[in-house]
Amino acid sequence: MLRRKFMQQSVMAGAGLFTASHLSAKDRAPYAEKPFKLNYAFHDGTFENNAGANFLDQIQFGYDMGFRAIEDNGMMSRSVDEQKKIGDKLAKLGMSMGVFVITSDNWHWRTSLTTGKQEWTDKMIKDCKEAVEVAKRCNAKWMTVVPGNYERSLPLDYQTANVITALRKGAEILEPHGLVMVLEALSDNPDLFLRHTDQTVMVCKAVNSPSCKFLFDMYHMQRNEGNIINNIDAAWDEIGYLQIGDNPGRNEPYSGEMNYHNIFKHIHSKDYKGILGMEHGMTGKGKEGEMALIKAYRDSDDF
Template sequence: MKRRSFLQQTAFTGASLITATGFSAAAAPVYKQPVPAADKPFNLNYAFHDGMFKSHAGNDIIDQIKFGYDHGFRSIEDNGMMGRTPEMQKKIGDTLQKLGMNMGVFVITSDNWHWKTTLTTGKQEWIDKMISDCKKAVEVAKRCGAKWMTVVPGNFDRSLSLDYQTANVITALRKGAAILEPHGLVMVLEMLSDNSDLFLRHSDQAYMICKAVNSSACKMLFDMYHMQRNEGDIINNLNKSWDEIGYLQIGDNPGRYEPGTGEMNYLNIFRHIHSKGFKGILGMEHGNFQQGKEGEIALIKAYRDADSFL
């Protein structure tokens, strides 16, 4: 599944709440039912996204949040948060606060300019766009209770050397960090695997850029699906870049679905992350392998299985 398609989807589907693990068989909205003992919080803090549980909870993201809470999840992430109305941003934030949940990443780049040749160029128009979006993101973050926001520097500028492009990206990110840092906010740089035009693709590259920006407001988003495709050796590369990682994301490969559907040993990966004392969020940026209610229950079970390292 390509990231562009993933970001454009507003929902994934999945199916049936009747399982041997004790999930309630009550009709939606399930969040009104008592939380079964089997649905205690996970050992790590996994963040689902809008649409992931819509077959059970319906299309309302507030109901989906409550459903996710009842099944042990304690965070959400929402790439399209900046496109929501201020009223809905606040409603989501208030709901999360009431439940004791966290808000994960949203994408800071409006109009999807991260799919264009942008920060690598050094052109003032893109620096201005970065500054404008960071200022907007501060207000969005206040309303929804977010701390982290995804940034992608865009595509290669084939007219410039790699070093000049890297310098341009660092310059732009420093300007963005200067806006976010006073508010305790963090932009997290995501390395992607969708196509060969993307500038930021490897963990060592992002690590070097974060060191050069030298701000608490600029860290790495280590999406394990993309990194499995681009470089593999997930645990070792997590270790090497650990001090600059601010956020983690999940997706099995191939396919970009939940753990257990591909080649990655997420039980071992999650055990390792937990052993390092990670207290942050792991975003579930993937689709449901199965459609309908059955798929949603299979997804919950997949996380229970991968999270059973203690």
């Protein structure tokens, strides 16, 4: 599932943010357990069949199921009032806000920071400044950044230098506020500039800021290079955030080829205290599909 589709779903679901009720305590009882060992973050819509279209009710339902974090790629597209209400709900429950996408108009899906053109750097600066205010409202710390597509008119090293220069400008805006842009290497198409672990680590080290780290999306990295546990170890000092999705299909753990039980166990052994975003779909449908997703996480988290 492409990030654009996630963002579209988030915005559409936001229209029903305050309109439904959640599952009764009796119906929740067979599935409700203590918090997970790792901090998995669900999206708007993940539990809409059990909790309704109201994202605040979904947050409550997720909390009752043991989750302690959310993600919302489209947070910057929500109204100020929605952002504040989500932030207040998370604060009341003691939950964490995961990533939102820092780019407000999907410019990262086009050729952008790789070109070195001022128009793209200006967009980056503008969105970083706006992201600071959004983060304050929803108690966020991390925001996803994708540098854009490969620029075929320039050698790779020039493109890399352009990306580093632009990201440094963004990091300068975020750093005083303790915020972190997390760079995501993707597998959606071969035109994307940022695709591999070693490349992303190199860019993070060159930017040289605590406000620029690696978003290690295990679904994309499985498709691009595999060797997930070893690459997590190699990149550990630069990883600021993790995301989940089994391959093939980009659905919940146990739906594909990846051994998420072992991956999660390894991450837990490294004393990881951050968030693991559930940026994936689900193989089942309706209430049963959502409950099967929860069970998959309970099974993967059982170590």
